[in-house]
Amino acid sequence: MKALVTGGGGFLGGAIVRALVARGDSVRSFSRASYPALTALGVEQIGGDLGDSAAVSAAAKGCDIIFHVAAKPGVWGPYEAYYRANVVGTENVLTACRAQGISRLVYTSSPSVVFNGSDMEGVDETAPYPEHFEAPYPQTKAIAEQQVLAANGPGLATVALRPHLIWGPEDNHLVPRIIHRGRAGQLRRIGQRPCLVDHIYIDNAADAHLQAADRLARGSAVAGKAYFISNGEPIPLWEMVNRILAAAGVPPVERSISPKLAYAAGALLEKVYGTLKLRGEPRMTRFLARELSTAHWFDISAARRDFDYDPRVSTAEGLLRLQSWLQSHPQP
Numbered sequence: 587m588k589a590l591v592t593g594g595g596g597f598l599g600g601a602i603v604r605a606l607v608a609r610g611d612s613v614r615s616f617s618r619a620s621y622p623a624l625t626a627l628g629v630e631q632i633g634g635d636l637g638d639s640a641a642v643s644a645a646a647k648g649c650d651i652i653f654h655v656a657a658k659p660g661v662w663g664p665y666e667a668y669y670r671a672n673v674v675g676t677e678n679v680l681t682a683c684r685a686q687g688i689s690r691l692v693y694t695s696s697p698s699v700v701f702n703g704s705d706m707e708g709v710d711e712t713a714p715y716p717e718h719f720e721a722p723y724p725q726t727k728a729i730a731e732q733q734v735l736a737a738n739g740p741g742l743a744t745v746a747l748r749p750h751l752i753w754g755p756e757d758n759h760l761v762p763r764i765i766h767r768g769r770a771g772q773l774r775r776i777g778q779r780p781c782l783v784d785h786i787y788i789d790n791a792a793d794a795h796l797q798a799a800d801r802l803a804r805g806s807a808v809a810g811k812a813y814f815i816s817n818g819e820p821i822p823l824w825e826m827v828n829r830i831l832a833a834a835g836v837p838p839v840e841r842s843i844s845p846k847l848a849y850a851a852g853a854l855l856e857k858v859y860g861t862l863k864l865r866g867e868p869r870m871t872r873f874l875a876r877e878l879s880t881a882h883w884f885d886i887s888a889a890r891r892d893f894d895y896d897p898r899v900s901t902a903e904g905l906l907r908l909q910s911w912l913q914s915h916p917q918p
Contacts, residue, residue, distance in 0.1 A: 588612040589799075590649040592636065592679065593656025594629065595621035597758055598694065598749070601792035602653055603629055609796075616645040617656065636675030639682075646682040651690040651802075653795060654679045654734075657727065659759065661874050662859070662867035665722040672726035673733070680737050688742070692799045693734040695746040697784070697814060697884060698724035703876045707782070710885040711812055721873035731812060738810030743802050746812040747794055750884065753830065754788035754904055755911035764827055765917045768836040772869065775824050775842035776879040783823045784816035784883040787904035790897040791815065794889065801893040813889040817897045817904075820883035833909035834917060845879035 589606055593599035594615025600623065606613045607627050614630040615621070624631055634641030636656055646652060658671035676693070683691055700706070701724060702716040715732070719725035731746045738744040753760050767773045794815040801808050828838035843851075852875045855868035889895035899907075 587650040588614070588648060589651050589653060590614045590616060590646050591653045591655060592616045592642075592675075594624060594631070595619060596655065597756060597788065598752055598791055599653075599655040600624070600756070601788050602655060602795050603627065605789075605792045605796055614645065614649065616642065636678060637670045639678040642675075642678040643682040643685050646679075646686045646688060649686065649688055651692065651799060652679060652683060652688055653692045653694070653799070655694045655795075657694070657730075658723070660723060660867065661721055661871045662856070663722065665726075668722035668726040672723075673729050676730035676733055680733065680742075683737075683742050689804065690799065690802050691734065691737075691742060691744045692795055692802065693731065693744065693746045694795070695731040695734075695748045695812060696724065696727050697748045697750045697882065698877075699728035699731050699748070701877070701882065703880070705781070705881040707881050707883060708885050711814065711888055719873075720876065721871065724873070735810055735812060740804060743804045743806065743809040745798050745802050745808045745810070747798060747889075748812060748814045748884075749786045749791045749794070750814070750816050750882070751783065751785035751826075752788055752791050753785060753908070755908055755915075757788070761830060761908070762917050764830050765834045765836060765912075768827075768831045768834075768839065773827070773839040774848075775839055776848045776875060777845045778842060779879075779881075780822040780825075781879065781881040782820040782883050783826065783881065784814075784818075784820050785826060785901070786816045787897070787899045787901070789899050789904075790817060793898065794893075794895050797893045797895055798889075807892045811888075811892070813892070813895075814884035814886050815889050815895060816884060816886055817899075817901055818886055819901045821901065823878065829905055830908070833905055834912050845875060848875040848879065851875070 852870040
């Protein structure tokens with residue numbers, strides 16, 4: 587098949603591109619920049635912005651399926667920027683599917699779309715969207731996910747996947763941030779509870795996208811549904827952080843602050859950054875304080891049942907691969 591991957595130069599998008607190429611599919615990437623690694627794979631690259639409907643539609647021409655991976659991530663920033671990338675961008679992808687006669691769309695969502703600020707332990711896809719969001723990322727991703735699922739019908743089969751805390755070699759977001767802050771002594775445990783969290787190794791996340799795509803068809807078991815995907819090995823959050831730090835040769839996080847103090851600090855920093863229009867993002871936000879002090883792991887039995895999802899790279903194996911990669915790619 588010929589697949590369009592939005593955000594093909596990113597961490598997850600790149601892994602999906604490599605997996606598609608490895609099995610012989612023709613791949614086109616739509617990103618704001620050009621990537622030499624994709625050129626080396628023989629991937630066609632089209633530059634553009636998700637907010638440009640005409641550009642998205644042109645990139646989709648001649649494709650059989652779209653993997654819509656691109657999004658604006660993060661825990662801080664103006665709502666309008668998140669809305670344009672995550673909501674308007676997804677609207678443009680849906681419009682492109684209809685205009686170009688594309689019958690399948692795999693959308694990369696996030697478990698944060700149902701995060702209500704409290705512990706989420708073993709929840710499944712029946713968990714409702716919360717009434718209140720404390721950050722624009724989960725709010726706009728929730729809107730986009732609902733658009734994608736509502737678009738499922740006779741002309742277009744859609745599915746949404748919710749990978750949680752993607753990590754591994756070549757990670758340009760989570761792993762380098764943990765290592766940088768760990769080296770700088772800026773990390774603190776939030777609370778003392780051993781809150782279990784889910785995570786997913788990059789290859790497993792890419793596999794899930796291809797497996798869901800292969801089962802996706804009009805009226806199929808996966809059409810119109812959202813799925814949690816993870817490594818299926820919940821682990822205490824700060825244990826996972828320390829294992830990533832250990833892979834980089836960085837000492838573990840031992841100092842802690844209370845969840846109430848972290849939440850208050852996040853609220854204050856958000857106000858300061860918003861009032862003074864400071865660049866970058868606060869070291870703590872209300873959303874981040876909740877995320878780092880609660881349990882959030884999910885039942886992935888629906889993904890196992892409906893598209894045979896079975897994470898092939900264990901946490902232990904993934905950490906060995908990460909350590910090997912970090913040794914050959916030292917982090918600044």
